Amino acid sequence: MKTRGLINSLCFVEIKRHDKSLLAEQPTRPGVCAPSTYLTSGIAQVQTTVQDALEQIGRKLMPDDGLGNPTGEMLFNIHPRSCLIAGSLSEFEGDFGGVNEPKFRSFELYRRHMMRPELITFDELFERAKFIFNHEPESGAHDTSDEITL
Numbered sequence: 001m002k003t004r005g006l007i008n009s010l011c012f013v014e015i016k017r018h019d020k021s022l023l024a025e026q027p028t029r030p031g032v033c034a035p036s037t038y039l040t041s042g043i044a045q046v047q048t049t050v051q052d053a054l055e056q057i058g059r060k061l062m063p064d065d066g067l068g069n070p071t072g073e074m075l076f077n078i079h080p081r082s083c084l085i086a087g088s089l090s091e092f093e094g095d096f097g098g099v100n101e102p103k104f105r106s107f108e109l110y111r112r113h114m115m116r117p118e119l120i121t122f123d124e125l126f127e128r129a130k131f132i133f134n135h136e137p138e139s140g141a142h143d144t145s146d147e148i149t150l
Helices: 037-057 101-112 122-134
Strands: 008-015 075-085 118-120
Touching: 008 037, 037 075
Parallel strands: 008 075, 075 118
Antiparallel strands: none
């Protein structure tokens, strides 16, 4: 993928499954849940893809149309963004309603300290898309406080 703006940059997105666990089945100790192998494998895959792109593409990419004709685009590959879309926050719902706070805390602490890739769950992505689709900007001045990015 690529960002859209005055200057375009590459963005790497890995899409996994929505029904796979984000956390290991058993806590490592009371109140502490480790990320699942599925999640850490996805992270390693994205990180390796980005590193390969840095080594193979270099700082910029000038794509062609598949027949060798330049498209006129120039995409930069300078410390590119990356996202991993996996799992669902419903995993942290308790058996009798509510949120299993130790599990949710473990996941949030893990993802908030992860620089790259950005971890996004399918339900979060759906809610962002729904907001963007349903949001009609007011005419006049542009208010950036309502912007949502991936």
